[in-house]
Amino acid sequence: MDMSIYHRINCFFLFSFLGYLLECAVLSYENKRPVLNRGFGHGPFCIIYGFGATGALILLKPLSGNPVHLYFAAMAMATFMELVTAHMMIKLFGSFWWDYSRKLLNYKGIICLESSIAWGFLGIFYFRFLNGFVNQMAGMIPENLERLVAMSLLIFYLADFIYTMRIQLRGDCDDDDTSMIGRLKVY
Known part of the structure; x- marks a missing residue:
């Protein structure tokens, strides 16, 4: 099926x-209290999942018929994405937005076995259900x-990203500007 670029952006x-x-x-489940802001900016988006879904479609589609291969490939791809994203955030901000340091078999709080295992299952769920649903x-x-x-989503996200990036790089964010500060894992 040939999809337009707009369909892909949506x-x-x-x-x-x-x-x-x-x-x-x-x-929210792990902390036993509501957690409402998990994206980089102020909007309700974690774009690493958008990139992950796009990457999975491009890189993992050939494995979608083999659940075992798909599981391990999805696990490796998503774990690698977390690692790269964290290192980019550390270079830019000196921190990253999650902390696995209390989980077993973690690497500097950036990646952990528990999440890697979950990413493999999410990869299978993606090809079996989620991609078609979305x-x-x-x-x-x-x-x-x-x-x-x-175009509205792109403009909104880019404006939010630039605004948040400006705040983060200036280092003058407070709770009114962004709630990210409570999520930072200082490295």
């Missing part, structure tokens, strides 16, 4: 939104609005 943000919901749910949801956007929705 899927990217749907995956990013679902990743945001997953992060909030898991952390494509179907994005397909519900009327064709004449698909471009507007995609």
Whole structure:
């Protein structure tokens, strides 16, 4: 099926939104209190999930028929993405936005076996259900609005990203500017 670039952008943000919901749910459960802000900026997006979904579609699709190979490849890909993302954040901000240091078999709080195992299952879930569901949801956007929705999401996210990046690089954020400061793992 040939999809427009706008459909792909809308899927990217749907995956990013679902990743945001997953992060909030898991952390709310683990912390026994509501956790509502898990993205880099102020909007409800964890774009690493959008990139992960896009990467999985490109890199892992050939393995989608073999659950064992898919599991280990998804586990490795997502763990590598966490590692690279954390190192980029450490270089930019001197910190990263999660902390696995209390989990067994972790590396500097950046990656851990528990999350890596979960990423493998998420990869299988992605190919068995989630990718089709998200494509179907994005397909519900009327064709004449698909471009507007995609461009609006891109503009919103870019403005939010630039604003948040400016705050972070200046180092003058407070609780009114962003709630990220409580999530930082200083490295």
